[in-house]
Amino acid sequence: MAKRIAILGSTGSIGTSTIDVVRSLKKEFKVVGLGAGRRWKELAEQAKLVRPATVVIADPANADKIRPLLNNSTELLVGPEGLVELAGRKDSSFIVAAIVGAAGLESTVAAVRAGKQVGLANKEALVVAGSMIVPLSRKTGAQLLPIDSEHSAIFQSMQAGRTSEVCKIYLTASGGPFRTWTAKQMAKATLEDALRHPTWSMGPKITIDSATMMNKALEIIEAKGLFDVDVDSIEVVVHPESIIHSMVEFCDGSVIAQLGTPDMRTPIQYALTHPQRCVGCASRLDFSTVRRLNFEEPDFDRFPALRLGYEVARTGGSAGAVFNAANETAIKAFQAGSITFGRIVGLIEEVLGRHKVDPKPDLDALLEADRWARQEVAKCLKS
Amino acid sequence: MAKRIAILGSTGSIGTSTIDVVRSLKKEFKVVGLGAGRRWKELAEQAKLVRPATVVIADPANADKIRPLLNNSTELLVGPEGLVELAGRKDSSFIVAAIVGAAGLESTVAAVRAGKQVGLANKEALVVAGSMIVPLSRKTGAQLLPIDSEHSAIFQSMQAGRTSEVCKIYLTASGGPFRTWTAKQMAKATLEDALRHPTWSMGPKITIDSATMMNKALEIIEAKGLFDVDVDSIEVVVHPESIIHSMVEFCDGSVIAQLGTPDMRTPIQYALTHPQRCVGCASRLDFSTVRRLNFEEPDFDRFPALRLGYEVARTGGSAGAVFNAANETAIKAFQAGSITFGRIVGLIEEVLGRHKVDPKPDLDALLEADRWARQEVAKCLKS
Numbered sequence: 080m081a082k083r084i085a086i087l088g089s090t091g092s093i094g095t096s097t098i099d100v101v102r103s104l105k106k107e108f109k110v111v112g113l114g115a116g117r118r119w120k121e122l123a124e125q126a127k128l129v130r131p132a133t134v135v136i137a138d139p140a141n142a143d144k145i146r147p148l149l150n151n152s153t154e155l156l157v158g159p160e161g162l163v164e165l166a167g168r169k170d171s172s173f174i175v176a177a178i179v180g181a182a183g184l185e186s187t188v189a190a191v192r193a194g195k196q197v198g199l200a201n202k203e204a205l206v207v208a209g210s211m212i213v214p215l216s217r218k219t220g221a222q223l224l225p226i227d228s229e230h231s232a233i234f235q236s237m238q239a240g241r242t243s244e245v246c247k248i249y250l251t252a253s254g255g256p257f258r259t260w261t262a263k264q265m266a267k268a269t270l271e272d273a274l275r276h277p278t279w280s281m282g283p284k285i286t287i288d289s290a291t292m293m294n295k296a297l298e299i300i301e302a303k304g305l306f307d308v309d310v311d312s313i314e315v316v317v318h319p320e321s322i323i324h325s326m327v328e329f330c331d332g333s334v335i336a337q338l339g340t341p342d343m344r345t346p347i348q349y350a351l352t353h354p355q356r357c358v359g360c361a362s363r364l365d366f367s368t369v370r371r372l373n374f375e376e377p378d379f380d381r382f383p384a385l386r387l388g389y390e391v392a393r394t395g396g397s398a399g400a401v402f403n404a405a406n407e408t409a410i411k412a413f414q415a416g417s418i419t420f421g422r423i424v425g426l427i428e429e430v431l432g433r434h435k436v437d438p439k440p441d442l443d444a445l446l447e448a449d450r451w452a453r454q455e456v457a458k459c460l461k462s
Numbered sequence: 463m464a465k466r467i468a469i470l471g472s473t474g475s476i477g478t479s480t481i482d483v484v485r486s487l488k489k490e491f492k493v494v495g496l497g498a499g500r501r502w503k504e505l506a507e508q509a510k511l512v513r514p515a516t517v518v519i520a521d522p523a524n525a526d527k528i529r530p531l532l533n534n535s536t537e538l539l540v541g542p543e544g545l546v547e548l549a550g551r552k553d554s555s556f557i558v559a560a561i562v563g564a565a566g567l568e569s570t571v572a573a574v575r576a577g578k579q580v581g582l583a584n585k586e587a588l589v590v591a592g593s594m595i596v597p598l599s600r601k602t603g604a605q606l607l608p609i610d611s612e613h614s615a616i617f618q619s620m621q622a623g624r625t626s627e628v629c630k631i632y633l634t635a636s637g638g639p640f641r642t643w644t645a646k647q648m649a650k651a652t653l654e655d656a657l658r659h660p661t662w663s664m665g666p667k668i669t670i671d672s673a674t675m676m677n678k679a680l681e682i683i684e685a686k687g688l689f690d691v692d693v694d695s696i697e698v699v700v701h702p703e704s705i706i707h708s709m710v711e712f713c714d715g716s717v718i719a720q721l722g723t724p725d726m727r728t729p730i731q732y733a734l735t736h737p738q739r740c741v742g743c744a745s746r747l748d749f750s751t752v753r754r755l756n757f758e759e760p761d762f763d764r765f766p767a768l769r770l771g772y773e774v775a776r777t778g779g780s781a782g783a784v785f786n787a788a789n790e791t792a793i794k795a796f797q798a799g800s801i802t803f804g805r806i807v808g809l810i811e812e813v814l815g816r817h818k819v820d821p822k823p824d825l826d827a828l829l830e831a832d833r834w835a836r837q838e839v840a841k842c843l844k845s
Contacts, residue, residue, distance in 0.1 A: 336706075336719045342715075358713045366717075
């Protein structure tokens with residue numbers, strides 16, 4: 080029988096790639112639900128293509144626009160609570176959690192609570208709420224499957240041994256657009272500079288995260304949640320070509336790596352088909368064109384976000400929620416032109432410094448920490 | 463209970479490393495048998511160290527020298543037939559087949575016939591007799607475990623998916639000491655030049671094989687036997703640093719690689735402990751010192767052995783026995799100074815061209831093909 084999946088964040092970059100993958104795998108998967116924020120036109124197009132039972136539009140203002148475009152047999156749910164309902168419904172067993180930022184948190188938690196397989200493209204879920212989601216998944220039997228290319232690479236490499244035999248994780252980083260820039264140049268980088276990613280084509284928030292290396296900081300925290308490893312066993316390696324997506328060192332000294340083109344369809348498909356693999360639509364690595372793979376140690380001075388990432392991963396509790404919310408707010412301020420690029424990480428550090436960590440927060444406490452951090456950033460901006 | 467192993471070729475480079483590994487793993491393994499060719503002093507030292515029940519000295523001339531050095535409770539077997547007996551005895555379940563060249567063939571076959579786990583460091587066994595050993599192993603339930611670093615890397619990488627999901631094997635090659643030499647320079651290379659391997663420290667025969675790239679040719683044939691893959695799905699990639707030991711591409715496009723230092727203790731240990739991994743004594747890769755990994759396409763003009771390797775792998779049957787025997791004889795002639803380096807592969811090709819392939823040879827037919835090829839090389843040298 081086909082695996083029944085619902086895609087939360089279907090009109091984004093991961094969502095559309097997921098639809099490509101599911102269509103290429105044909106009989107094995109059936110999309111039964113699609114959920115998006117504002118992009119009602121694209122969402123209606125997707126609904127025409129995959130014919131889901133349920134469609135969710137999170138922005139109520141667009142409900143009347145999409146309704147006439149949907150098939151009679153398709154149910155329309157409206158508002159963020161529609162996403163939560165879709166995530167928890169019994170008619171799907173696999174949820175692709177691809178809503179960027181803390182916005183995707185509640186629906187991801189709903190999927191975990193329902194004990195489903197959850198493909199996590201939304202790395203913020205584990206950053207914000209790892210301290211709550213990971214124990215919850217153990218209780219409900221939910222399986223967390225990484226869709227991030229790095230974490231998929233770690234997960235795939237881990238299949239070559241037992242989890243207890245892993246002694247180190249090498250998280251590779253492209254180094255982003257400012258890998259070779261001086262601190263002085265970086266301080267004055269424009270939005271346009273920050274959006275020019277060397278290897279991956281991604282949404283703007285993630286691309287800016289790559290420029291500050293906040294993405295790697297978030298991934299350190301995510302890796303800790305997903306793989307239950309000691310923070311000190313996670314090592315960031317700068318690898319500008321983004322061909323080795325990450326590596327694992329086993330206790331016997333063997334290092335296993337996953338390599339591929341920078342095509343998100345590979346990790347998406349692996350999350351869907353794990354533990355099996357199928358022929359899919361992702362592009363192939365042509366090894367005759369790979370001439371050289373470079374590696375560098377990360378520069379913690381130019382990229383202080385990395386240091387913060389380790390600290391937050393060690394602290395746990397509500398620290399991740401504050402870290403993530405402060406980052407999201409600072410990025411918006413940078414995009415709006417109210418702060419310089421060089422100010423982003425400093426702002427996050429200031430807010431983190433003022434936060435009183437709750438070691439075992441529930442979802443409400445996490446959402447409150449998120450709100451608090453956003454307000455704190457706003458305060459800093461005014462002062 | 464400890465796994466009981468016998469090491470055939472215990473005084474060679476793989477044999478001594480195996481003893482290191484077993485000693486570092488302590489309780490999990492017990493060496494119950496040691497077998498070597500001529501080196502009676504080293505063999506006696508090893509026997510003192512690991513206290514095996516049985517010791518074999520293949521060269522009868524040295525039996526009287528080693529006997530007084532052995533413990534009273536240690537049984538001494540003499541002659542090549544002693545190796546065969548040790549390989550087949552019920553008191554061991556794991557045989558490390560580490561006798562270089564066709565000399566190790568009969569004892570390896572005996573281990574396979576006895577349905578044991580066989581760690582294959584002797585790549586010639588599968589090159590010479592793959593067409594017979596592989597079906598035999600299926601019948602007796604013997605498990606063939608690679609000890610070659612490349613094949614161990616392939617085997618380890620294959621653990622990240624199912625065998626049926628593998629679509630390509632990337633066999634990495636250091637390129638040997640003549641990677642950057644012109645054909646003209648190579649033709650005149652001295653024995654000393656050929657013995658100067660850039661990354662691996664190995665015995666002389668294997669090091670010369672690396673200079674002609676016959677080692678890769680043999681490994682193509684070995685990979686076909688071990689992993690039951692189509693010859694055309696095996697691709698040789700020159701990778702001078704020898705850090706990536708080989709790779710596997712799965713049907714979904716993911717490439718999984720095994721990386722490590724050039725330390726044979728890693729593949730030896732993996733063969734012993736598979737499917738588990740243990741902390742051992744092998745040296746670790748320090749990724750902060752890995753700056754750059756290079757890749758090149760192999761040059762089939764300067765290294766015609768590669769082309770021959772593919773041909774022999776496709777042909778199967780007795781071709782591998784002739785290929786290997788002609789190579790061993792040509793190398794001896796080169797070591798003796800009777801032929802130039804540039805003549806080695808040409809000689810092998812001539813002899814192969816005169817061989818009438820037996821598609822389904824038994825062990826006697828293979829040993830006969832081996833003898834025939836050695837005589838043919840000798841004939842070529844006289845004429």
